[in-house]
Amino acid sequence: MTIFERVIEFSTTKELEIVDITDYVKEAVEDSGIKDGICLVFVPGATGAVILNENDSSLLEDLKNILNDLIPQEKEYEHPINARSHLRAILLGNNQCISIKNGKLELGTWQQIMFINLDTRARKRKVIIKIIGD
Amino acid sequence: MTIFERVIEFSTTKELEIVDITDYVKEAVEDSGIKDGICLVFVPGATGAVILNENDSSLLEDLKNILNDLIPQEKEYEHPINARSHLRAILLGNNQCISIKNGKLELGTWQQIMFINLDTRARKRKVIIKIIGD
Amino acid sequence: MTIFERVIEFSTTKELEIVDITDYVKEAVEDSGIKDGICLVFVPGATGAVILNENDSSLLEDLKNILNDLIPQEKEYEHPINARSHLRAILLGNNQCISIKNGKLELGTWQQIMFINLDTRARKRKVIIKIIGD
Numbered sequence: 040m041t042i043f044e045r046v047i048e049f050s051t052t053k054e055l056e057i058v059d060i061t062d063y064v065k066e067a068v069e070d071s072g073i074k075d076g077i078c079l080v081f082v083p084g085a086t087g088a089v090i091l092n093e094n095d096s097s098l099l100e101d102l103k104n105i106l107n108d109l110i111p112q113e114k115e116y117e118h119p120i121n122a123r124s125h126l127r128a129i130l131l132g133n134n135q136c137i138s139i140k141n142g143k144l145e146l147g148t149w150q151q152i153m154f155i156n157l158d159t160r161a162r163k164r165k166v167i168i169k170i171i172g173d
Numbered sequence: 174m175t176i177f178e179r180v181i182e183f184s185t186t187k188e189l190e191i192v193d194i195t196d197y198v199k200e201a202v203e204d205s206g207i208k209d210g211i212c213l214v215f216v217p218g219a220t221g222a223v224i225l226n227e228n229d230s231s232l233l234e235d236l237k238n239i240l241n242d243l244i245p246q247e248k249e250y251e252h253p254i255n256a257r258s259h260l261r262a263i264l265l266g267n268n269q270c271i272s273i274k275n276g277k278l279e280l281g282t283w284q285q286i287m288f289i290n291l292d293t294r295a296r297k298r299k300v301i302i303k304i305i306g307d
Numbered sequence: 308m309t310i311f312e313r314v315i316e317f318s319t320t321k322e323l324e325i326v327d328i329t330d331y332v333k334e335a336v337e338d339s340g341i342k343d344g345i346c347l348v349f350v351p352g353a354t355g356a357v358i359l360n361e362n363d364s365s366l367l368e369d370l371k372n373i374l375n376d377l378i379p380q381e382k383e384y385e386h387p388i389n390a391r392s393h394l395r396a397i398l399l400g401n402n403q404c405i406s407i408k409n410g411k412l413e414l415g416t417w418q419q420i421m422f423i424n425l426d427t428r429a430r431k432r433k434v435i436i437k438i439i440g441d
Contacts, residue, residue: 040174040308042343042344042440042441044343044406044408075176075178076176076303076305077211077213077303077305077345079345079404079406081404081405081406081413082415083406083413083414083415083418084415084417084418085359085360085361085415085417085418090263091219091267091268092219092259092262092263093219093259095252097250097251097252097253097256098251098252098256098259098260100251100252101250101251101252101256101259101260102259102260102263105243105244105260109243109373109377110373116365116369117365117366117368117369118363118365118366118368118369119365122365122366122369125360125361125366125369125370126366126369126370126373128360129358129360129370129399130264130398130399131263131264132266132400132403133359133418134359134403134404134405135266135268136213136215136268136270136404137215137268138178138213138215138217138301138303140178145215145217145301146217147216147217147218147219149218149219150217150218150219150267167406167413169344169345169406171305171344171345171439171440172176172305173176174308209310209312210310210437210439211345211347211437211439224397225353225401225402226353226393226396226397227353227393229386231384231385231386231387231390232385232386232390232393232394234385234386235384235385235386235390235393235394236393236394236397239377239378239394243377264398265397265398266400269402270347270349270402270404271349271402272312272347272349272351272435272437274312279349279351279435280351281350281351281352281353283352283353284351284352284353284401305439306310306439307310
């Protein structure tokens, strides 16, 4: 049994910027040499999210719109400045587990791994990829 | 340490069909021989979800209604046809981890494992059960 | 490879009571002796949730308000009494995985582990901390 960790770092320049990190996670799985196991994708922060869905520009527009319908930018919040960022992060989640078999992530065809910057400003971001298996 | 995988396959005939897969996951845990560990239930697809909650028909009606309140069927979306399916899947999540002890899933009494077909049409579905432990 | 489990138990006295369990999870990680791995925080029940976000009183007020905006207390539900509790639990999720390195949870600075009692009444609560690693 092996445990492997890779931290990826990147900059996001604006609110609701979405970064497809699938290739980085695939590369980590390859580099780990793990053929069979579980891959955790974890965001160490309170205003970022990670989702597993289709990287399609029209769908991502819909996602941004629905996030604003559910947790509006215009609403008054108690928490200063970026309450909506935190609340949207809670809703979407910041950790996802993916099965690995034959050295590959068992993602569906239309299922990519995407980081979403929910903060109201540009941020340097870190995502932890943790793999456990044989 | 052992890693065990089982893929279950089934058909869903309509949107918002909910399939209780608890018994299949329990069977996989038994067959794995793993007494202590973690069980990942993973949907390899972008329009299915898996939840851990009570399999009660009235509650599931409420769930369907609230999904339509939050992400309405009637709304205009950019993504063609099944945007709502994707968005609801993102909201509910498509991977859940459950603790195993003494060879059993440590679920609460009113906590079942349910797959939800969020797509707008009948679909063949696959769920991956991945167990890691001793 | 080691597997470690700790169950923490506590009472919640009212709906939407939020309990910061970060220190208990940190203590479990220390006691496990595991330096590198994954920590699963799992709620064995259908009306509790666990989130990873900032323990700030104003933000938690916002969270309570938004939960009531999304899944209102005043709405009519099919499921008797505590439908909203179940639905909110489904939305927030009841299991979270956190990476461990150098014997520490790799949480962000503003990221605490919080249990939320979503039931409509006082409840005794149990949270399972399951750690797997080296």
